[in-house]
Amino acid sequence: MYDQLVDYIKSKITVSEQELEVILSYFKPVKLKKNELLLTHGQTSQRTFFVGTGCLRIFFITEEGQDATRYFAFEGQFATALVSFITSEPSEEFIQAVEDSEVFYITHNGFYDLLEIIPQWEKFYRSYLENAYVTNTRRLMSFLTLDAKEKYRQLLEENPDIVRRLSNKMIASYLNISQETLSRLKSKI
Amino acid sequence: MYDQLVDYIKSKITVSEQELEVILSYFKPVKLKKNELLLTHGQTSQRTFFVGTGCLRIFFITEEGQDATRYFAFEGQFATALVSFITSEPSEEFIQAVEDSEVFYITHNGFYDLLEIIPQWEKFYRSYLENAYVTNTRRLMSFLTLDAKEKYRQLLEENPDIVRRLSNKMIASYLNISQETLSRLKSKI
DNA sequence: CGAGGCCTTGACCGCGGTCAATGCCCGTGG
């Protein structure tokens, strides 16, 4: 049941079996129903999640009440409201299960304990941060350069899963366009 | 002459004098004229820069030939085309001196050597990545939620230096609005 | 002194957002 998580960790760093056990002992499983929130605006992000089955999304709500999705995490991916996790300040972002899901979490304290206990964990965190940075920067560049249609095209190419699996509402929120515009785009393609 | 750099490093991590010397030995100074490029599109980002005097900017050019600035680094700040530095792939981004500048650089290889040699350097990199991530994510959120006027207002509050010191062209590029729009905004405030 | 770059201002217009109406699908309870 922890297999996916083990595979993921081993794909990033080299650790002994003992170390692996220590690492795993910090992760706890949780089951989630669709739409359940793991973190809301104003709370401090104290946990990082690994998705076993289902899907989580990280999003925030603008002053006008629209939601904007920053990230979807499917099976085998990590996710958290990273800014708040790093700064320990109240989070702008929400974390929500998009479908019924089974996830594992490690607490912020646990995560930082591991940085002290397991030398390789620092490398794990490095890789996590690097990935998060690259993903986010690419996303920033897309928003600065692409119009609605181009954003949708890019999504179709680079993340067809998202389009296949999620509702228009979710997709529109991820592309930061209105549902109506997305609907019109789809009918034209 | 290396004082600023020393202060910066000491503010981030605790190192012995010997370690500090090792670290500094990896940094080389360069003088730059205004508009000089340190990296252009298609090259791999092999260096990270620390600004002693002057200002660097990181930007990229869209298909329509507009430039969009991702980051300004003033005195006492680090800067690089981080995505390319991390991935070792050709950079989308350019690095340019906005003014006559004096900077120090460390090469990608040097940087990774230090990760092996100086245990604390891993922590330095961690802090660097965390900052870069937080900055970029906040920026992404601004672009998703604010209109032109609000972006300008936010800039005035959070980075008045940029407004005071740089040309309208630079500011507009940073806010990702046209020079004309910025000009109209300024006249209204 | 001339040329080129930057800033400003006006005219125009297109992308994409909002509002509203309608249809569809699905889950829930009588």
Added chain:
DNA sequence: CCACGGGCATTGACCGCGGTCAAGGCCTCG
């Protein structure tokens, strides 16, 4: 099992933000 209600998707009408194009003035540097 069917009826109803609520959420999601589609489509049309409208319009405003901000971009482009163009002209004119100013400053700087060679």
